[in-house]
Amino acid sequence: MSNPSSPIFDQSYQPWEGTFVSHAWRAPVIAWSSMRNMIRASGIAFGLVYGLAALVLGIVMLIVLAEAKIPSEAVYNSFGASVFISSLLLVPVVGGNLVSGDIRHNAHLMYFSKSIYRVDYMAGKGAAALLLLAPGILLPCLLAATFPAVTSFAPVSNTHLVRVFAALLALVPVALLPAVAVCMAISSCTRRAWLAGIGWFALFAIPWVVGKTLEGARLKWAHLVSFNGNVTAVAAWILPLPESGTSVLADERLKYADPWMSALILAAVTLGSFALVFHRIATAERRS
Amino acid sequence: MNAPAPAPAIPLVWFEHVTRWYGQVVALRDVSIPIAGGVVGLLGPNGAGKTTFLRVLTGTMPPSQGRALLFGLPAFGTPDLYRRIGYCPDHDNFFEFMTGREFVETLLGVHGFGSKDRRDLAARALDRVKAADFADRRVFTYSKGMRQRLKVAQALAHDPELLILDEPLNGVDPLIRRDIIELVRELGREGKSVIVSSHVLHEVEAMTPNIVLIHKGRVKAYGNVHEIRGLIDRHPHSIRLTTPRARDLAGILARQPDVSELVIAPDAVTIRTPAPDRFYGALPALILESGIEVHELHSPDDNLDAVFRYLTEA
Structure with a gap:
């Protein structure tokens, strides 16, 4: 019998008897809560909005200026630009707080005293970052693909257009998975989001400058040094060649003769970064 | 024909020679203790090893040596077991941009509850700790007492068999203190098990006569609080x-x-x-x-x- 004078005891309280959803739903729950938190943090929201707006505007201007005629080539051009901008600006804004925010708030204790594995946590965090960043690449590229198809008098088959869109969907994780993984890894090494952002900026910018310098010296492997170079090399091979006419893409494929090396480098960086995050989460969890 | 031997009773918590160290610092030293259930107070001064004890118990930290069993299973690395416990940690930093209700619902989702159940259970738990009035405000606007209520709500929401409260009365005002003490006593009367830590004997005594004394990482004694009452009064x-x-x-x-x-x-x-x-x-x-x-x-x-x-x- 409960004490009626008790201020907080509710006598109707009964044990819950029901079913649980599948374990696979843990990651989406974490992803959704992470996205909501990132969007609500006003600075990040402003950064995202202005970043995306600038990105879309810039890419559309690029397309118009370049007078691209074939969707796959337009996508190739805009993909390189949007990956560059989104990686340089949006990844540190979104990714900086992903894990460091949880370390700062000791959220690992809250998460890992519940019925989840670390893999669920990482999948949720990664999915949140992908969902927030993917539009930054997809939107400009979709515009780039549709713009020449609508305005050009050159015949573009529906099959080609479908293949371009499919390739685009495949390219988003190619560009974003390594970026998100590296940013999560940096973010897991510090409690300060801004430090993680600067870390990513340095990791992205310095190899890019080195790669461009080596490219100037006409070294064939120059693109392997930088993140953007590797992503561009893979993109040149994934996007379908146009059915007729001269092709810029064919020339690009000659330039990046060995895309597998780039793919391997990106995969290795991704796996290594996720391993570091896994380790850092375990350490933070035990020390918080 | 011989009658079958009774099955051995499994203690709720069973620490077997548990040692836990952080680098050169030993936080728990060769702790062996069974806890059968009911409301138990974990008592010791700051730095005694109470939080480490609870962290090992909740599976958020493995023992460096020995075995920590919860419901007869290893406490570390058994996430499905954690649905049977509710943990209220001592810190009160949360996801500041969430509302209190979203916070409780999110953690219920992490436990595997569906969206409708999440809403119902969160509302019930927030009502129970008298947090419903401010549940829709963002957490960064909360006072210490509100945060404390919210922490207890997330630990209670999924109706766990064992509730683990780490210093729940630390720094709260007298009215909230009275509410939380009353809640723990009520849970005990309902037949739930609660392990609650504190460095203040009188707080623990207000909730339960069963205590575990811990000091410098060792369990000094466990049993009825009245045996050490005389000492504290001096x-x-x-x-x-x-x-x-x-x-x-x-x-x-x-x-x-x-x-x-x-x-x-x-x-x-x-x-x-x-x-x-x-x-x-x-x-x-x-x-x-x-x-x-x-x-x-x-x-x-x-x-x-x-x-x-x-x-x-x-």
């Missing part, structure tokens, strides 16, 4: 009350027969009392009658430390 008890009207409060407290010493600071009053039970009992009414706002009530653990020194030396 040491005057310090209580610090944080308030913007320290002088007014000091004037009221000075008239109380159980206050033996009083120190006034600009934003706090610290008293010493030889009869803490009577003082704690009278305090909520005194504060309500005076209308003075008390933000925080804190008991330094120097008196408890003295008892432990006595026990250790004995």
